Amino acid sequence: MSNLTRQQFSELLSQRVLFLDGAYGTELFKRGYIKNREPIELLNITNPDAVLSLQTDYVNAGVDFLLTNTFSANRHKLMKLGYDQYFGEINRAAVKIAKEAAKTSDKPVYVLGDISSVGEMIEPLGELKSKYVYNIFEEQVEALVEAGVDGIIIETMSDIKEAKLAYLAAREVAPNLPILVSMTFEENSVAVTGTSLELYVALFNDLDVDVIGINCTLTPDKMVPLVRKLAGLSKKPIFAEPNAGKPVLSSDDRLTYKTTPEEFTVYVEDYVELGANIVGGCCGTGPEHIKYMVQHIGLKKPKTRKINQLDVITSRVHMFNVEPFLIVGERINASAKKKLHNEIREFNFEHVLKLAKSQEQEGAHAIDLNFGIESVLLEEHFSKVIVELDRIVSIPISFDIQHNEFLESALIEYPGRPLINSSKALPEELDKKVKLLKKYGGLLVVLAMGKEIPKTAEERYELGRRAIEYLEIQGIDRSRIFVDPLVLPIGANQDYSVTLDTIRMLSNDGIRTILGLSNFSFGMPNRDELNASFLALAMHSGLSAAILNTSEELTMRILRGMKRILGKEASQFGEEIKSSEL
Amino acid sequence: MSNLTRQQFSELLSQRVLFLDGAYGTELFKRGYIKNREPIELLNITNPDAVLSLQTDYVNAGVDFLLTNTFSANRHKLMKLGYDQYFGEINRAAVKIAKEAAKTSDKPVYVLGDISSVGEMIEPLGELKSKYVYNIFEEQVEALVEAGVDGIIIETMSDIKEAKLAYLAAREVAPNLPILVSMTFEENSVAVTGTSLELYVALFNDLDVDVIGINCTLTPDKMVPLVRKLAGLSKKPIFAEPNAGKPVLSSDDRLTYKTTPEEFTVYVEDYVELGANIVGGCCGTGPEHIKYMVQHIGLKKPKTRKINQLDVITSRVHMFNVEPFLIVGERINASAKKKLHNEIREFNFEHVLKLAKSQEQEGAHAIDLNFGIESVLLEEHFSKVIVELDRIVSIPISFDIQHNEFLESALIEYPGRPLINSSKALPEELDKKVKLLKKYGGLLVVLAMGKEIPKTAEERYELGRRAIEYLEIQGIDRSRIFVDPLVLPIGANQDYSVTLDTIRMLSNDGIRTILGLSNFSFGMPNRDELNASFLALAMHSGLSAAILNTSEELTMRILRGMKRILGKEASQFGEEIKSSEL
Ligand SMILES: [Zn+2]
Ligand SMILES: [Zn+2]
């Protein structure tokens, strides 16, 4: 049987609810194959029949997919346990065994290369470097793909950044294979690292994954609300794999899982009712759970789901609704600050972090990052600062980075759905940004200008409108784009009505607008009076967002006043969106 | 010869430059008729031939007008000197003598009843009550009119309030006679009481006087700049009467005036060049000055003048340009302040005056006066507070008084060009306000409502536009009218765009608008944020003025910001207009 293509996978998903297998670790332990601290993946080479037997049981239970027994078989984890010399052998054997088991079925059973955490934290939560972790995942995916898997499943991730790195590696190695990604959450829908289910889905909705899932940690009943939430937010097909109850210590000192196949199936049936496309079991589930589940659910068309747009920008731990008005703090801008620029060159981010923290406290929803002259900087300046910001501040980043390679270095490190600021409305520039948006997710600011800034509102509007159309054809929805109508300094040019008219015309077309507000008052005294006043006019014209000086109390208060006047003071406005509100 | 009608006087003024006579006091003194401290007016009955002789000299010198020898012949002044028992006799004799002298000419010579100060200060500068002073003037005008004068000349006034009271009395007694009014100024164009020539003209331009003049105090050369200013500001025909130089003490201990008839005439010819309609002489001038002047000037058509609109509201000592934006302080408003209202009832204006002072310091251009429930108040509450405000604050008043009799009591006391706030756009209400505007001068706020507030902008605009037309037909120029488009509390009604649209439509027609800004935020928290934001929108729509809370720093700063954005930060904006700038 030839490999599953993404297209075939997608068709399969649309036809019926599909089944994953159950646990390997707990089941092989129960069957008495696990000794001491040996990784269960070692069995792939020391006792392949044990693995084959379990997988054959899963095939007999009726699964559509077998996972390779490679959960911990990345080089970093094997190394920690002292088995990294077997890395290649273990992964190849795992695929071979799974494919052998799959062949015992008379219906197609596909083999997914199973990948999980490297077992140590990445910066800033731990010490590991992203690049290193990316390479670890890349190596394992390559091994699994070379051995002939039908797809990759990245599961039981608790750090969104690690999940993202694993995904990036997998998609890079296997552009044409289905990739399933799954994180694991506590009962409150938040991963132990602080990332909520919403934040996770907001990012992965943008990425080129085939299925978004949740697995492990929770008992089947406790996972129901999370599946409901996932079903309401994921733009991709979804999957879920609960544990078979909480592990309890039995009289013979072994961990056992108490959920019966019948009870397990009751809740998994709920998942299917909520719209799950793929279901299976995690820790504590065995062939009996899967068999009962497959029999009871049988052939079912997936339910149609009603999806609420996650119209947000996110960091690792916070998200802000883009509507009704997004406030981006402008003050990390080294273009005119020589001292700050020099500090950045010396990797001294103290001042940058302080500015970030202040803006967060002043009410920014995101922090614009502009390092000024980039020709004297290195990729490391950008990757490093993102790690440091992730450590210090909770709010999202607006990437105001000119060079695409620097921008990409920063985006790789970023554990959320960012704002990319900005692209001119020129196809060649937009193309580059589309590539980044598709790879890393996020929202984009498009400047209403080509090589030059048009003089009239009609021209700026046309540039903006055409850019939106161009981006939508390439799959970037207009909800992910802000057009910056541009405002010139009032000191140099009195025709600010061009800006207001452009905003109004774009707004009438349902196109979002963002303004670099302070440019209006450039070079003038009492800038806050000009900025705040102009903000009122721009908001009245339909402005959706602004990059502004959050330390200007006047501006922030007028922003509040205008929100109230425009009836945009929704309760969640300008605040972190609590999971409970979704 | 029958009396001069106003129409005939006006025709005469348009035909040629007219001549007044010269001094009485200094001339009769020179001729040796003045003894001790006797008023020269006593001569009318003790030595009528002396007066007749001088007046005949003036007639022979070629004057068009003789002034009656009644400068100090008001009852108050006569009483102070101990001659009030001769009041009637003196005034009647004066007219009789002047008419007799006039008859000696073969061209028409008209007799103007001469009136000047009561010689003691009126409240708040002194102790006299307005009503008393009004009665003094009324009595003298009645005496002069009954005796058959052709007109009234009110001259050498140094208190604008006294000039206004004299004018009101004269016009009341003599609705069909020409009235000439003249104040006297120092070299800096400011009267000793602090009122500038501009302030004087701004008020009297609105009043039903026939000619506006300046006289006395200055030598002919020093009066040239004042005549230039008067010529550039007065909408009425103008006149000027300088002194014949500064009085000097001669060797025989007599005051003499040194300006020769030739020198006198050189400068008076300048006045004519600048557009003076009537010229004559004050202290120190005699028949020889007048004769030389008449001969040299001869028959001349008055020069056409270019007039700069005095588009201002004024107090006794300050004026504010209505353009580009007028700020009226709202905080003297007892309608919802029981304590303040009770204080006012008890004639305790301490709090009112404190609020006035604060608002002046906060940048108000005028102070709105709203005493709340008026049914429990007396006329004295209104007249008294105006006197007290005149004493304490320098900025103009906006008369937010419901009952017309109370409003009129306040207007009588007011030494400037006020804002009258307000009238509904109903003919019967407008008619009453027109009467007051014509009698006391000033500007009017017309509410864009009839019996009810229209729901749509089109209806409000129509009411405003038609009110303007109605008022213009009655001679009230649109520069004297603000239309209030009305704004409802946002808490009760979200349709503030009706207000903005009404402003825009009126503004497009060149109609000024004013808004009671704080009504927008009535009942809401953080009112300043709503007020300031809405002010920005309203100003962008074309708002010309606002009644607002000047203690809201946010609002005042947005006002500044919007002025800058709209290019309305003219140097004189929001500041007292200095004489030197006009
Ligand atoms: Zn698990
Ligand atoms: Zn698992």
Ligand SMILES: [Zn+2]
């Ligand atoms: Zn004089």
